Amino acid sequence: MENAAVKFDHVKKYFGKRQGLFGKTSLKAVDDVSFEIQKGEILAVVGESGCGKSTMAKMLCKVYEPTEGSIYVNGMDVTGHTKKKEVKRFRKEVQMIFQDPFGSLNPAHKVSHIVGRAVELHYPELTRAQVRERVVELFETVGLTPAADFMEKHPNQLSGGQRQRIVIARALAVKPSILVADEPTSMLDVSIGIDIMNLMIDLQKKEGLTYLYITHNLASARYMADRMVVMYAGSCVEQGSTDGIIESPLHPYTVLLLSSTPEPFREEKLEIHAAEDLPDLTGDMNQCPFSGRCPRASDRCRREKPGTYIIGDRQVKCFLYEHAKEGDGPLVDVSIYQGKEL
């Protein structure tokens, strides 16, 4: 527990939402999520759009404050510290890599300035020559070598992959211990994106960085991370080792997500017709968020929210596993969706 670089402790984030003329309801973007990331570990968070994964990233970066619950970074409760000085100190620990390398770099500046500025702001004691030296070092760390070929360029003169490397260099400029990467390769071609993933893994190994890696792609989660969290409608429905979850998913939603992911080398082909209606995130949450789509949902699932059941290294929020013991396998498989139009 003390080794955890990041700890989410029953974190909730509700957004106010207007309804009708007078009413106001809240949208439960993240609802009671707990997990830990150990130092030097990559944790993947997977889920579909609207599941709350980006909200989690933003809370960890202090873009949003949790409505309830606490977030610990390197053992310190960082919730509620919103003074400028505190936030700045916090930013030295946690940095973010954005999805869109085209939109996250100022087109008016040279890339050496973009990276150098981050160094200057956080290390004001450095001389100009030292800043420049550090920028060259950062360019080399992210594989933009020789640095001199790239320093004087503007973002638009670089390819998508090179720009994403600049974004990473800028994040590394403050020497953070934790990086939050929100779909960092989804805008890049695969032949480029895979090298960005490799760079991130390299940095984890060499610099001992810790990552919260957000993705909608299960295969990339498996490539990057040893452990993962599966989100559905703001809820963490399952977490555990990536290999374990992909080999034998326990939660009915994980089963659905996994079997919908294209995988040409998978033996069995599935005939499922799952509906795509997004869950209502505003309703009262005294039910399992997946109960509306789940073929195995019982009355209880619609009246009561499942707790977190622990089976070995796996945590799952589903009543089916209430009495499961360590070593028990999945209680559902994809056949529950066979021919179903939910």
Added chain:
Amino acid sequence: MENREIVLSVKDLNVRYTADRGEVQAVTNVSFDIHKGEFFGLAGESGCGKSTVAFSIMQLLKGAARIAGGSIQFNGRNVLAFTKEELRTFRWEKSSMVLQSAMNNLNPVVTIGSQLMDAILAHEALPRRAAQERARELLKLVNIDPARIKAYPHELSGGMRQRVVIAMALALRPDLVIFDEPTTALDVVVQYNIIRRIQELKRRMGFSVLFITHDLPLMLEMCDRIAIMYAGRMAEIAPVERLLEGGAHPYTRGLLQAFPSLVGPRKELRGIPGSVPDLITPPAGCLFYERCAHRQEDCLLAPPALEDLGGGHSCACRHMLSKEVG
């Protein structure tokens, strides 16, 4: 496969874009055939010209783009020589297209039913009631309750809207439907649902599909044959089974090896180093030369031509890879 009727035949297609610095050779000498009832995929990374090919087929290129050569035959007739009226009939009745974010292009102030009927009535002289009946059938076809015919686009989810667009594309029973990244903006569960629906409708109605995407795993799961483009040229056309064995072109091999997988051992993957050459002043030899791990001196002579290897497989490379080469 080769004996089957050919619906679409593209031969030596060349498309150029006028830019400030000169002409962009967006598509160069691209040839392929799509057979009746075939699920044909066109893959490649951004800027490889795959969408330009689709727009050429539908004669939708505009502004700076022009077709600089080649032919496009549809059921034996030259699309490039169509008159305005012939083109009007061709689009939608013979060949229709579903675009990436088409679901957001539905008119927000008109019900989906009237939008479907508009498409039908623009091409067929039918009484309104008959057109409405057809619209209901179309909705049923894509698994949307016909009672929702009076729904406005915003009342439907993204996946449902995309299915309405697919219904619209099928309204006049075309022989060819072009899908340009139809599920890229959608979640995987929704994507799965839509892809299965397209496959089922194809089986039932017998149309051919030209499916364009950069998502190779998705394509390998659903297509019969896949064409892979690189820098405006055709690199390889192969049946899916052949690609699952690795493909013959080094670019195909590189692409296939850059996708993380859900099965098998976790192994380190490598991207393809370098970037696509400038298509305004392309190099004289093979366009993949700079990035190719298997390049040899003769690759610099001229871009290799697409060579027919039989069985629906062709490849443009002087040093094709055998199946064993990792």
